[in-house]
Structures are given as structure tokens and as C-alpha cells.
Amino acid sequence: MKLTDIYLHLRSDINKIEKEIERNIDANHPVLQEASSHLLKAGGKRIRPVFVLLSAQFGTYDLREIKNIAVPLEMIHMGSLVHDDVIDNAELRRGEKTIKAKWDNRVAMYTGDYIFAKAVEMATNCNAPGINAVLADAMVEMCLGEVEQIRDQYNWNQNLRMYFRRIKRKTALLIAVSCQLGAIAANAPVPYQKELWRYGYYVGMAFQITDDILDFVGTEKELGKPAGSDLIQGNVTLPALYAMEKDPQLRKTIIEHLENDVINKEQVKGIIESIKKSGAVVFSKVIADRYLEKARSALDNLPDGQPKSALNQIANYIGDRKF
């Protein structure tokens, strides 16, 4: 099953959101236009708007109101991708040349700033109270997650707790908030808002862990970047953490290779194979599945119907996703 099949009934609304994002990023400004057209072309799953819209179906669904939160949430994600590119020196993201590769870092930084500011601006159109505060808080946490990721780079003594806190801040909270704010914007009952936040949080954790698994098991074509990119850039994710804990000799090899400035393709390949053999992928998959189980159970107290069924299917999709 494809992800888009799950929310087929929202297809036309998602398209409207997409158009609105384009309008918002465009800015009628030559520099930004070129930068943002790359960003839009590189696309993405628009997973955050999907969560907003599905969650809003638990209340009074009105796209005119809901879009004021769906668009900013996706834009905040896009802004963070732009800044990630400045940070990661990633030359490729989803196969498209990054903004950084075409323009220099400075334009990329301010383009990210611009997208953030436009997102905040659009969210001020929301009528439901408290939405701006929740959104701003999610941005604050996201920034802390980014700072932590830099701090923890090449830190071989970090533990699982640091990893989980980081992905919570970097990924899970924005998805949790997408679900929560969709429900708030549609004036859904407060208990629903809370369960949807929980669902989003758990799904977000599973989503990021799956991403981190795929970075080791995916092919370069699937990933749009070489396998093992995270580790090569010093970002120690769950599979690597598990493997290094399990196999002290592998730990030593990884540190040695990565503390050197130059690491060749064969060495990367060897490290990836060793990590896979250590059982790290299976272990990480178990953890992701546990989060998905919790996500599904968060839905228990929500009324049955199409939106709940779609959210359940998304949880299944994330459990099965191959890239």
C-alpha cells in the first residue's frame, strides 16, 4: 500500500495545502524564488499536513481554518531542512541538489529564517486560542534538538537516553503537535486533542527510528544519499549505538575510522555490514514497533471511522516502510 492511498479522501485538500505552501514561500523575490523552487521540487511526503487534516476530522473540519496550521507546520519542517543542509553539508537530499549546493550557506540560512517567519505569520491567522504558543514551543524544542545533535556529534560515549531525547525534540514533537493542533483548530474535544498528541508523539519516534534504520539498510538510490551518511557525519543513531555497545571491537573500529578525516567507501561498507550483523537493525525495529504499538493504543479512546482507520494505517505503513 502506498502512503497516498491511505488519505485518498484528503487528496484535494492536500493539494490546496501544497499550493498555499508554494504561494507562501515564493515571496515574489528573485533570490528566494530560485531557492524555494528547489525546495518545493525536492518535495516530501507532506506528512505533517496529513496528520493535521486527519486529526481535524475528529472535530469540525473546515479547511479554511485548518490550513492556517497545516501550512505553517510543513513550512517549519521545510525551514529546518534548509538549515539542516547548511549544517550537514549534505550535497543531496532526496536526490535533488540542495539549496546550499546552488547558493551559498548564507542565503540558505536566511531562506530558512524567512520560511520560519512566514510560518509564524500565517499561524497568527488561526482563530483557536493557544495555537501560536504550542507552535512556538515546538519550534523552541526543535532548535534545542538541533543544538543537541551538534553537541552529540562524534560523541562516542552518549547513551540511548540522549538519542531518544534528541529525536523527540528533532522529529517527534512536531508530529505530535501536528496532530494536537489539527484537533484544536477543528475544536475537537480536549481528550481527543491529548490522545492525538500522544499518537503523533509515538508515531514520530517510530518514524525517526525507521529513518535511522533505513540510513543503514537502504540503497543509495532509495535514500538519495549514500548509506551510512548519518554515521559518516558523526551522527550516532540507534543502530550504531546498539552495535557499538554490543561489539567493543566494532566500536573501536568505528571510532578509529571516523576520527580520521578520510574514510573510504570500502571502510564505510565494512562498518555498515558489521552493524547489520550485530543485530542492531532487528533491535531498532523492535523499539520502533513498540512505539507504533503505543501509537495505536493512543487511538483506542477515539471514535471509530475513516480518520482513525487512516491513522492506524499510517502506523502500519511506518512499520513496513522500506524507504
Add this chain to the structure above:
Amino acid sequence: MKLTDIYLHLRSDINKIEKEIERNIDANHPVLQEASSHLLKAGGKRIRPVFVLLSAQFGTYDLREIKNIAVPLEMIHMGSLVHDDVIDNAELRRGEKTIKAKWDNRVAMYTGDYIFAKAVEMATNCNAPGINAVLADAMVEMCLGEVEQIRDQYNWNQNLRMYFRRIKRKTALLIAVSCQLGAIAANAPVPYQKELWRYGYYVGMAFQITDDILDFVGTEKELGKPAGSDLIQGNVTLPALYAMEKDPQLRKTIIEHLENDVINKEQVKGIIESIKKSGAVVFSKVIADRYLEKARSALDNLPDGQPKSALNQIANYIGDRKF
């Protein structure tokens, strides 16, 4: 007269704002703590909070409400300084080592993001409607100004209109909005809000033009960076624009020297002297004074009293300021 003497009656409230900024930036996060303590130590005039507080005096002055806008406005300014340092490769700002010099660019970028997000978050505590939208819009314009500054760097064919639009977006609007939002937060009459916006806009333009003059006439000690830094970094400001227009030979020399990667101190000194001799400083001063005149006239329709008198004095101060 010192700037602080003008708003002596607000001294204790400004101190409270200062404390609140510290609390907000601190974040209980080691990486940010170190970065932000440098930022706080480097200080600044806290001119935006001063404008907020003085403008609020035209309505119902309640610091508990007003601080929710004064603190974010100064933080947005601080966040932009942090990102400027990433951009400008400035090693020194007001004599303090920049965040960039101590940490790397990546931490600086996310520290800026964090400060922006915290600012937006705090502003959501405001009760007055519309404040968040005005603030977000000012941030959007500021980002556009930054992007324009990059676009116009080393552009020798730019005209005065481009310069004025840039400094409007980069500096003047945030000061205009400081005055406007202070009045809104204090529930001052709408016509006052508008006049205060105008005052802030004109003062902001004059403030930036004066800054750009000082970059040529100030000493390294006064500026905390070598004279002519703007031009050396390819930022063409009003005095340079005037001088290049007036003296085609100087224009040729400037372009030749700055298109070269290496420029020595003697050459910089020569260019600065030529710019001064061209009458550019006098011309720029006249323009700044015109803006200050407009700023003062915006105050005409406001009731007399301490706040109006202080705003007038600030306009005078900016006209006279030597660094």
C-alpha cells in the same frame, strides 16, 4: 547627554527586561548557555525595549503586559546579530568575541533560531490582539532585508532606492514596530499607535544611516571593529554610494580594490579618506537629519509630557551620536 539619562525614569523597568532576556536565552542548556552569555556580555543599548516602554506610556502602562513585547523585540534583534555573525564572518562585534569565533557557525545558526523561537513563544503571552501578526510580519521583512543585503553585496550598480529599502527592512521596521507594539500593548489610542510607528520608522532610518556614517568616521576603538568594515565586506552603504556616484575615479579604485581578494590597510585607509573628502559624510548626515525631522514631526500629534520629551531627546541623541 548619555542615552541612558534620557530614560532614567525607566531604568528599573529596563533592568527587569534585561533580567527577563537573560532568563529566556539561558535555556538551562550548556551549549546555549555559553553562547548566550557571550551575547549578553556583548550587550547593546537595548534601544528597542526603550522604545516599547516609552511608547507604552501613551497608554495604560503595565510592565507585566509590556514586557511580553519588549523582551521578544530585543531578542529578535539579538537573534539577527547572531545570524549576522555567521554571515559577515565578523570576528568582533562591540569588541567582544562573537559566538562564531568561539563556537562554530552551526551552533551560532541554531542559537539564532532558538532565540527567534523563544521570542515568538514569549510574545504569545500578550493579551492584545494582533501583536503576534505584527511581530511575525516584521520578522519576515527583516529576513527579506538580510537576503537583499546578500544579493546587493559587491553590486556596484545598485542605487539609493535599493539601499533605503534594505535598511528599512533590516533596521527601521523593527524599531517602528517596537513603538507601535508598545502602544498597542498599553492599549493606547489607534492614532497614537500610528504616529508612534511613523516616529519609529523615521528614527530607525536615521539610526541606520548614522551607523553607516560611523563605520567610515569612527575609530577602531569606538566601533569595536576596523573602520570601513562594511565596505570591505562588500556592503555598499549611503556614504559609499554617494562618493562613488560623485567621483568616477574613486568608484573605479574602490571596485578594483574590492574585487581583489587581498586589500591592505593602507588601501582601505586611502579609500576611506577619499570617501570622506567627497562630501559623502555631510550628504549622509543631511539625509539622516531629514529623517529625524520627520520623526520629530510624527510626535506633534501626541500629548506633551515625559515620554514625548524623551522620544524627542532620543531623536536629538541619534543626530548627535558619535559612536
